[in-house]
Amino acid sequence: MLVTDADGVRTLTLNRPDAYNSLTVELKERLLAALRDAAADDTVRAVVLTGSGRAFCAGQDLKEHVGMLRSGDTAPLRTVAEHYNPIVTAIVDMPKPVIAAVNGSAAGAGAAFAYASDLRVAGASASFAMAFAGVGLGPDSGASWTLQRLVGHGRAVELMLLARKVDSTEALRLGLVGEVVPDDELASRAHTVAATLAAGPTRAYAKVKSTVAAAAGSSLAEALAAEDAAQTELGATADHREAVEAFVEKRRPRFTGR
Template sequence: MTTEDVLLTADADGVRTVTLNRPHAYNSLTVELKERLLASLREASADPAVRAVVLTGSGKAFCAGQDLKEHVGLLQAGDPAPLRTVQDHYNPIVRTLVEMPKPVIAAVNGPAAGAGAAFAYAADLRIAASSANFLMAFANVGLGPDSGASWTLQRLVGYGRAAELMLLARTVGAEEAQSLGLVTEVVPDEELAGRAQALAAKLASGPTISYAKIKQVLTVAAEGTLEDALAAEDAAQTVLGSTADHREAVEAFVAKRKPDFQGK
């Protein structure tokens, strides 16, 4: 039994905020925190009352990645858990973030390294505090990328820049991250939580069923051919064209009023 709640959640305006809560350890990822995070994200994904998700950290860091103290201790004890954590924790967490049928915003409140940075890359939008930075630190500890970073990072900044950031393990500050296309927006530290919540609430009031299809089609298009993309777009439009949200949007446009989307 731990003396801290390593993960916090809060709901407001259709938005679930998930906060990594090990501030004394820069929100580094223990087995307990990884398991709690995965369960929380899966719950948010399945809950129709949750229409957008914000992922953030407490204290001065977003997430420093793997908790190396726990990692080394388990290795020295001969525990096989560290060798399974990619399969058991990191891969499922990133799949859940990427496949979440609703928008995910990473509110990056400070340093994000390793798997922590990868979690931010897996979100749909990234709002960074001015004090935030990103570090692909895997090479520094003799490892390769995990948590989907090899897939997400180069889709954000391109192969060449992704290779540079991983091979050189170079820290990227918030302003440079925005110029590279790594983050959507940079705001003063004290404005981050409010800005992320406002953006998430705006998305939560929108056509969330449409957002889910947009995410699916973008993933198909990123991986496939033009024909794959055209087929995915056609399938999505066929479904969305018969939704209540589409009818509501059209009727609201004709009536010159604001639509009331229900995610159906």
């Protein structure tokens, strides 16, 4: 796991390139810790999640998985509760924007991590696959919740049942990603997007994330109440005051996240 900081952006790079960044217990624990550290660090104002080498993340490391099953170890049966659920929760609940920079294959839990992110920028060679059914499993890592919100119920079920690969062109058409760029421009483009957000009103971004997530499972009245509470809180922030003053003075606002 590589962790780098620049321009208020923390980049988390899954770093098992020879294994397509497949997820061992160690890597899952390191990723979860890194996400929680980023959430708690006030100097971090946006997060980029990516992979090293030719893949974003191939999902569960099946070699480790089958080895544990053969030995009678019950750890594989606990990994959803102990690792995948907390990782996706940390991404979705991150009080700052999370951008997935998808380089190469994103499969299984790896694809689900990208779906859970706020924005997805893909390299031209990127691909996505809901590979769970192919190994006799159902979806995990929040894919049943996130994928249908991106592409609709029917298409989400299709992608999960057929477990077929979706290339970057189709991913853009379906709405799985917001942007596709040449592979050699992916890292810089994702950082540019993240740095732009890092310079913005990050408390407002956190409220955007939380109110939209809450509204997905609430009534209109509940959504309106949540929006009211958020606006009341944000209206008292220094960033809101700065934005209003900058508008009146015809200058660019200087946001501080307060």
